Amino acid sequence: MNWRSYLTHLECTACGLRHDADRLQTVCTACGKVLFARYDLDGVRESVRPGDFRQRRWDMWRYAELLPIRHAANVISLGEGMTPLVRVRHEVAASLGLQRGELLLKDEGQNPTGSFKARGLSAAVSRAKELGATSIALPSAGNAGGAAAAYAAAGGLSCHVAMPCDVPELNRVEAEVFGAEVTLVDGLISDAGRVIREQAPANGWFDVSTLREPYRQEGKKTMGIELAEQGGFGADCLPDVLIYPTGGGTGIVGMRKAFDELEALGWIGAHRPRMVVVQSEGCAPIVRAFENGERFAEPWQNAQTIAAGLRVPAAIGDYLILDAVRDTSGTALAVSEEAIREAQLEMGRVTGVYAAPEAAATWAATRKLLASGWLGGTERVVLFCTGMGLKYPSPL
Ligand SMILES: Cc1ncc(COP(=O)(O)O)c(C=O)c1O
Incomplete structure (x- = not known):
């Protein structure tokens, strides 16, 4: 595949200020909010068609035009993406x-290191190295x-x-086995x-914290592009509902960005899945803000959850x-710790996926949404199984 990224610049999601994409950047220098990578989508449309991906490498880097790495040699890959x-x-x-619906699990536990975090960090660490970071x-x-x-280990950076x-x-x-401090x-x-x-x-470390660094969400964005590709691209390729366990929210933000870019390219239609945020009752700042009609969330006190x-x-x-939740007519809900525990065991028993x-x-959220009638029983629903259960304390 001929490697080319159509990255043009970074843009602040709050004040719109444009930033140079070819320098190491964290948040907006004017207002401290999140920066988004922007691409020359006309250029992408002219150079690639959705069908071209079938011939390409089997990982998230098959979408190179919509990712921020300028030179293929700078990609640090362990085989992330293309999860079933x-x-x-x-x-x-x-x-x-x-x-009368369909329930699908996007099994992100099959990524390197057993979680969807591989996508974001493959993108962020590759780009940091490309721009000269060593730590x-x-x-x-x-x-x-x-x-x-x-x-970092694969790319020779310290972490x-x-x-x-x-x-x-x-x-x-x-983290320690991989040599991190x-x-x-x-x-x-x-x-x-x-x-x-x-x-x-003081130590010359480049900070790749969630959404304080602009490229982790570009890696997470590939979950959205993959969903479109798995559905065959086109007007009806996306499911009706996406249910996503939300902490910092990079995945939901990244997927929403993916769908906007794909629509601008003409590869999908205007239809969007309803996006659902799930949190634990022990830490639910986004759910509370959603319920109160607020755009910013108050910090949650005494957060606690398994x-x-x-x-x-x-x-x-x-x-x-x-x-993302409001614009797609989605919702946000919290589930109890007991419901999470029960769901982990039930999922294992009936699906063969040992989920985090x-x-x-x-x-647990799907059960609740079906019981309340928010889900009608006819939808195509995708649950994001963001990580494998093996890394956690035994649920038994
Ligand atoms: C397995 C798993 N799921 C979900 C999340 C939350 O992800 P995000 O911060 O993108 O909302 C995390 C974050 O650590 C995670 O490890």
Whole structure:
């Protein structure tokens, strides 16, 4: 495949200020909000057709035109992306209440390091290296630290991770096995983020925190492009409903961006899946803001949940997540810790997928949405199984 990225610039999602994409950047220099990568979509439309992807490499880098890496040699890849859409047996979907619909699991646990974090960090670490970084740093509630450490190891960068001291043990172990320096912080991911922001400038570490760095969501965006490709592109290729376990929200923000770009390219129509945010009752700042009609979310106090990746009391991209939910007529709901535990076991028993608790939260949410009538039982529903369960404490 001829490698070419059509990346043109970075643009602030709040004040619109344009930034140079070919310098290391974190947030908007004027207002501190999230930057989006922008592409020459006319150029993409002229150079590639959706059918061309079939001939290409079997990972997320098959969408190179819509990704930010200028030179193929700078891509740090462990084979991320192109995860299956696992179809749940009809009788199981029907027993949940989807009698005439379809239930699919986007099994992101099959990514390198066992979670969808691989996509974002493959993109971010590759681009950081391309722009000259030699060290990266980030806070992590769980899986992001391991993924960052793996891609840093593969690319020859050093990696510094700050994690809450009670993260699942294997998340810490995995980051250390990949050679990262891990600092355990007595607090939450927001406290770990403060530690990174204090230490990064003096040590020359490039901060790749969720949505403070512009390219992680470009990697996550490929989940949306993949869904369109798996549906055959065209007007009706996307499912009716996407159910997504939300912490920092990079995936939901990235997928929404993917659909907008694909529509501008003419590869999909105007139809959008309704996007559903799922959080735990122990930490649900986005759900509370959605219910209160707010665009920004107040930080959640005393966040606590077994779904470690959802223990994010404040998200810098809150307004982008809430816009995605509202603009697609989606919804946001919280599920109990008990429901997450039960769902994890039920999913394992009836689907063969050992899902992380975050992913199990989407199963519990599906039950709730069917019971309340928000889902009518006829939809094509995709649950984002964002991580594999094996890295977490046993649910038994
Ligand atoms: C398995 C899993 N699911 C979901 C999330 C939340 O992802 P995001 O921060 O993109 O909302 C995380 C984050 O750590 C995670 O590890």
